[in-house]
Amino acid sequence: MGRAPCCEKEGLRRGAWSPEEDQRLVAYIRQHGHPNWRALPRQAGLLRCGKSCRLRWINYLRPDIRRGNFTADEEDLIVRLHQSLGNRWSAIAAQLPGRTDNEIKNVWHTHLKKRLEDGREAAAAGAGRQKQKACKSKPAAKRAAVAADVDSEQPSTAASPGLSSSGVTFSTATESAAAASSADNAATSAASHADQLAKDKEESFSSAEFPPIDESFWSSANVMDMDLGAMDEELGLTSSSSTRDEDMEFWFKMLLESGDMSDLSVF
């Protein structure tokens, strides 16, 4: 259980990613996947450490990322999940299709936490969100613009009905919620939240902001030489769901069985 030596920092770029770097990373992963993050930047010709590439891909460039503002349901779900899971952002993110742990963490620290601390979450649930969404509109647009840069090279698969991970991830959320419901009626509420999220996501992905995905991208000759099955698995796109989702489900059930999910009464 050793620790990986620190990334060589000499000659490596840091800070914000340029569109060119994004395109290069996306193009490489498109062709070869990312079996080895450490070796990826060198093979892709990027002056970045593998960690940085992974983070960029996971949090920003991954095709199944759901961009845009958090919905009221998503925010509520985050708050409730946080109450029962604590700072397990990856666990919370597993219940929010298309959202990354980093994004959820940011949202929590920037306003959800404050909302709770202020003790007026109930009152602010409506008004607060309206204000917040207005504030976020520009950054969202900015992100969309950057994404468009990348998408010009790689059509986003986010809107691909067949390839979107939403169904997979969400099915996990639904199943988890369903399991919870057997022990606690409150979980039914969580399931409805998940239902709503799925609807939101579908609507979101079919909106103009998320133009229809070019399905041909994934089946094009560009990716024919790569292991699509492996890629799908990495992206959480397989119908059998990812190992991580399975882990999350297992963890959820364990909590249920151990009674730790009594906190889910908040649902």
Next chain:
DNA sequence: AAGCAAGACAACCGCAGGTGT
């Protein structure tokens, strides 16, 4: 119009755990 404070978000850092040799 300019300056300042707060908000929002991308990215980095260090650690822990899993896996292969």
Next chain:
DNA sequence: CACACCTGCGGTTGTCTTGCT
């Protein structure tokens, strides 16, 4: 069994944007 390597996670920071005065 010990070690090295790799990946993933959570905390934190830096920078840019927005709103207010």
